[in-house]
Structure formats: C-alpha cells, structure tokens
Amino acid sequence: MADNHHEGALGAVYQAKRPEEVAALYDGWADTYDAEMAVAGYRHPSICLALLARHLPRGAAPLLDAGAGTGLIGEWLGIMGYPHVEALDISEGMLAKAAAKGVYAALHRLALGGVLPFEDGRFAGIVSAGVFTTGHVGAEGLDELIRICRPGGVIVLTVKNTLWDDGFSARIAELEAGGVVTRVEETEPYVSMPGELGTVPSRGLVLRVAVLPSPRLRG
Template sequence: MDTDKAHAALDSVYGAGSPDALDAAYAAWAASYDSETASLGYLLPFLITAWVTRYVAAGEGPLLDAGCGTGLTGPQLKALGYSDLVGLDLSDDMLQVAAGRQTYGDLKKAMLGGPLPWPDGYFRAFFSTGVFTIGHAPASALRELVRVTKSGGHAIFTVRDQVFEIGGFRDVFVELEQAGKWRSLEESPWFRCYAVADPDAQVKTLVFEVL
C-alpha cells in the first residue's frame, strides 16, 4: 500500500541524522514522493498557498519556495497568478521532479542552515512548509532566509509540533524581533499535516513582516 511505503519513507527522512543521509533518503523517495504523500492526505504544499495569497499580491515576486521538494506548491501558485517563483532544496533528485513541473524560473541546490546564494533583500517573500520538522532544517536557518527577503516582505512558514519548543524556534523569533529584523503578523492554531493519516502530527503556520 502507498500509505505503508509513505510511512516507511517518512521514518527514513525523520531518522536521517545528517544532511548527507537526508539527501540520500530523499533521493530514494523522489520518484514516488508525490503519490505516497497524497495517500496520506498531505496538505501542506497546497495549504501554504492560502497564507501566501493573504500577504502577497498576485504577480508580485520573486518568491522563494524554501525546501521546495518536488515542487508541489509551484503549480498551485502559478494558477493563482504568481509566476516569479524560485525553488531551493537539498536534493538533486527532488529538484529534478520540480523542474519537470515547469513552474519555477530557477531551482537551486542548497542546505537550509547554511549560506544561501542570493544577495540581501532579493525576494519579495519566502515560504517554507514541511521543512522545519523532525531531523530537517534548524531554526537558525530563518536568519539567512530573512537576510535574502526584502524590507516589507514576508516570511511564511510552518513548524512541526515536535520541534517547535525543543528546536529553539521561539528563541530565534525573539532574537530577530529584538534585532529589528522582523515583526510577527500571524501565528495559526495547531492543525493536522495529513488529512488521512497521522491525526496527531500537527503544525502551525507563522507569518512575519521583514523589516
């Protein structure tokens, strides 16, 4: 069953333990990622478009899909009038699938938590979903994502419940606020990642204005 395969793949990526292991886990999953996550009712790549459209007018860009994976969000945003999209992911194999969707003007391989290959204030906004989760991007990656987002732009991202407190996210939020880098606009209630499986897997969406 696709759900069994998807759960096994999730266990593999959550338990990767290092960037190289995570890259390898996604390389193994890339070809079947879309169908297997669909079997779980994975909502986040589609639901994040609601927050993007709430804060960014159609046609504005460029927008960075930080941790774009196979690029599931790209076609949804393109259909809503957002054409200036850039994708970033750590996996060549996932980026290859994303390229096939023909909705991203540029795709880059980079690891969240390290330096990003864009100048200060390059993006109108970044959005990131399913990335600040178990064994994936650290809270510290937000500093660099904010750096590449312009003043008056937006940071829109989800954080998984299991890493929210222990991963130091609140500390980074406060640090960036006190440094005058951003201000909080919205923090959603906890909600399910999957419509079908794992009802206890919860995330929240956070939105900040970059200053």
C-alpha cells in the same frame, strides 16, 4: 501499499543525522512522493499557499520555494498569479521532478541551515513548507531566509510543535523584540498528514521582514 511506504520513508527522513542522508532518502522517494503524500492528505503546501496569498500581493516577484521538493507549491503559485518562482531543495531527485513540471524560473540544489548564495533582499517572498521539522532544519535556518527576503516581504513557513517548543518560538520572540521581523499570522496547531497516525502537529507562521533591517540580526 503507498501509505505504508510513505510512513517508512518519512520515519527514516526524520531520523537522518546529516544533510547527505536526508538528500539520499528524498532522492529515493522522488518517483512516488506526490502520490503518497496525496494519499496522506498532506496539508502544508495548501496552507502555505493560502497564507502567502493573504499577505503578499498578486504578482509579487521573485519568490523562493525553499524546500520545494517535487514542486507541489510551485504549480499553484503560478496559477495564483505569482509569475517568477525559484525552487531550492537539498535533493537532486526531487528537483528533477520539480523541473519536469516547468513552473520554476530557476532551480537551486542547496541545503537550508547554512549560508545561501543569494544577495540581501533578493526575494519578495519565501515559502518553506514542511522544512522546519524533525531531522530537517531548525531555528538556525531562519536568519538566512530573513536576509535574502526584501524589507517588507513575507516569509511563510510551517514549524513542527517539537521544534517550536525546543527553542524556535524563543528565537521568533527574539527577532520580534529586535525589530527584525513582525509575526503577522500564526495558525492554530494542525496535523499535517491526517492519513498518518501519531503525527505531531505543526503550525503555519507568517513573518514580515522589517523595512529597516536591524543590526541585531547577525549579532
């Protein structure tokens, strides 16, 4: 059954040790991903969409869907009045599905966690749903997202509790203390997939990038 398959696929992704393994696993999952995550009641995209719409004005552009997968959020962003959204994902197979939806202005096959080929302040807002989690990206991925988000822009992301407790919350506190970002909203922890037993809760987080970038960001 679909839900049994997605549990196996997700478990394999969480256990992957290298970005190449993650990409290959998602490539193989791309054809059935949307249907299986719908069965699981996947909440991250809708929660991120709501948070972005609450903190970023309609029409703000361009936006980056960082970890876009098959483009679940991209379609909704267009409906909500955000006219220019670009997709970033490590999986070529997932990006092919996203491209077929015709909602992204550009697609970038890249991995989060390292240097990104975008200029400082490129994006008015960034959404990253389900990426900061086990086996994917940790706090090391934050600095580049902050760098490529324009001053005053917002970054909306979800963070799994295991990651939050293992240094992520401390890094957010450091960035706030350094005047790099402001934490404008943090949800209560919630289960991202009610259809999957034993899911570790995550939280939604909204960061606003400081108008005057701090030199401490890269220090």
